[in-house]
Structures are given as C-alpha cells and as structure tokens.
Amino acid sequence: MLQPFNFCIMELPFAESYKIKMVESISRSSRQEREQWIKEAGYNLFGLSSDKIFIDLLTDSGTGAMSDRQWSELMLGDESYAGASSYFKMKNAIGEVLGFEYFLPTHQGRAAENVLFSVLIKEGDIIPGNSHFDTTKGHIEFRKAIAVDCTIDEAFDTTLDHPFKGNIDPVKLENILKSEGDRIPFIIVTITCNSSGGQPVSIENLKMVKNLADKYGKIVVFDSARFAENAYFIKLRENGYQDKTIREIVLEMFSLADVMTMSAKKDAIVNMGGFIAMRSKELQCKASVYNIMFEGYITYGGMSGRDMNALAQGLYEGTELDYLETRIRQVEYLGKRLMEFGIPVQQPIGGHAVFIDAKRFLPHLPKEEFQAQTLAIELYLEAGVRGVEIGALLADRDPVTRENRYPVLELMRLAIPRRVYTNNHMDVVAVALKNIYDRRVTIRRGLKIMKEAPIMRHFTVSLDLA
C-alpha cells in the first residue's frame, strides 16, 4: 500500500518576463589595470572607455536592450524628410499611451528642455519643482533663471521610508507662488524624481500641484523620463490604484499636466530619442520655430524614422505591467542585498537605481573631498563597476557667488539598464560594496578638483587624490 508522505507546495520564485536572444561580451580587468586607467581619466568615471568597465551602472539612459519587436520596427522606419509614417506612428503612440494631441520630436530629453524653455523661460524667472534634474537645472540657469526646489523634507532623510519621496511640498510651492508669482512661468514635476533617488510622485500630489497651478494661473510641465516607473509605484502604493492598469494610471497622471518633456532613452527603452508633448496647438507652433532651428524639421526633430518607430513601440512595451515588475524588482533586489550588508541607501529603493548615502558610508571624509565621487572610484577599483556621483560635483557652483554648492544629499547612484544585466551581476555589485564598506575606515583620502568646466562640470571634471 502506498504510504502518504509529507510535502509542502513551494511558491514559485519570481523570474524575468523575457528570455535572451542576443548577448554582448563584457570583460574583467585587474585592480592594477584599473588603478592606472582611472588615474589617466582624472578620477572621472565619464572619462573611461567602456571596454574598461565590467558592469556599467553609470546610467539607465539609452543603455537598455530593445526587444525583438523594437528591432523589427527599425526595419519599417520611413526616412522621408517631411511627413514620414514613422512620425505618425509616434504621434499615435503618444496620443494613445500618454493622452497628448500635439508633440514635437527631439533627439533626446535635454533637447526637449532646450526647445521648450526657449519659449517659456526668460532671464530672472523662477521655476519651482521637485529636485530638478541636472540638465533641466542647467537649461534654466543658462537662461539666467532660478530653479527652486520644493521637494518634501522627507526626501532628504535617506533613513525615512516614505512611499512618495518625489512629492512636492504644498506649503513650499504655494509660498513661492504667492511671493514670486509674476516671475514663475510654469511649475515642473519630475516623475519619477531622479535627483532624490528615483522616487515617485503620487497622483494625490500631482492633483495638488495642478490645483495650485490653476489657482495662480500657471501651467504644469512634467519631466517624464521615468513616467511608467512612477505609474508602477502608484499602482503598488497609492490607495485606490491597485486595480487600475498601468495605462489607466499613466493617462490619469498626464491629465494633470499641460506639457511634458521626455527623454525616451529611459521608459521608452530606446538608445536615443525624446519629445515634447502638449495640449496647446499655440505652444506647439511657438516651439516649432526653435525645434527647426536646433533639432530638425517638425516631423523628425533630430530622430531618424527608424528611431521614431522603435520609440513608439517602446512606449507600449514600457507601460506593460510584466515588464515593469521585472524591471523594478531587479532594482529592489540589489537594494535589498545592500541593506542586508548594512550599507546606507536611500529608502525605499527607487525605480531605476539604488542610491548609496555617501555621507553615511564615509562620514570621516570632509564634504570638500567629494565623498560620493570617492566611493564611486573605490567601487570601480574594487570590481570594475561604474556608478555615478549625484552630489557636490554634480551640484556645481552657485552661478552668482561661484562657491561650491554642497547638497543635503551626497549620493552615489547605481542605475540599472533595462533588460541588460542578470541578478548575478547585481550580486557582484553588492559584494564589492560590502567589501568596501567593511574596510571603509581605511579610506582616508578623498579627491580635489584640478580642472572644471563653467557649467555641468561633472561630465568633464578632472580630479586628483586630495
């Protein structure tokens, strides 16, 4: 007779919602080689050629793997100078997924900022927002205007677990609207907020911003590079959104904006591309002049037809729940491993990257020696992993006093490219950082600046050991 036996049904583990059809080799190097290379690069990770990197977490921008469908779309690209079918494919995707009637293609996100801000910003203006991204701030300051950060205070305490650390503080926003209303052409909301750690903004908060904007007669612009990741967090964390689809949430989010700028290199999963979308035909008309001057004719704006096709396809794929779940769970996986090792990170873990709190990691180094950049260099030396500094180097100098600006948060970002690395790669990164964390007291020298550009210096700055 058969004996009954004990068993328990295990829950199936989570796995990627895709399989791999093409691979690219990456190579390891020795610590000695890396010491030489980084010295030659002026201790600036942007200065390294990619063959000297094992795992590249410099950015999630333009570094994703396109799908078989996106590659197929490339073959269908229409390269007509004017009125290409690819333009209309992009127009349809923007209408359907994002709900905007008018748009202008641009070659990437900062180009969208350049074109739009040429219409909207004049010298002396003030642009309130939630921790403006560096190119956004750069384009504002280049026009001698001022970016005012109205992010909630909770965002600046990396130990606080707040579900929407990208939110705008209504009191800060209304105060500036009240006192400086005449100088404010628009409010900008970055979704998700890159600078505060890939942190989302809630629908409730977006509604608050829209209400205040209406009250003071201002328009609302979304900097939308990671809008789909923002929608995913809303579905996960905001009351009343659990049963809505990502597409429904995306449409609701954008119904609260008048204009959006988009770096399609993130959530549209293309290697290059961007656009501005708007509800006003008049604004499109005004911006067209600058688009033609800086980017290209209004039906391609710096993009080839094949790229517009891939972008359109990417907007549909980037807003699929399966894809987003795979993506964000991988970022969370790395974050959780680091937290298990006791490494200080921005909590909760953001959508596109894990942000290490360098002030808490290297508290014995003075801020003048650029803690986050020092940590990023250490990580490269340890394992050939490239992260990026989001701290005092990136914060640049005050445009008026020319003094160094030291932001509240001094972070090293590990941005995860979409559909590119496996969790084995994440394990390498986590263990490399654990090794550095264990010997952190032995890191006694930070860095000093040898040469820097007048604006956006972090890209080209040359450093040496302090």
Ligand code: F0G
């Ligand atoms: N807005 C946000 C929120 C961004 O993160 C970026 C780029 C841009 C605008 C500019 O777009 O690069 O296409 O010109 N962020 C990249 C990063 C570079 O690494 O976070 P772009």
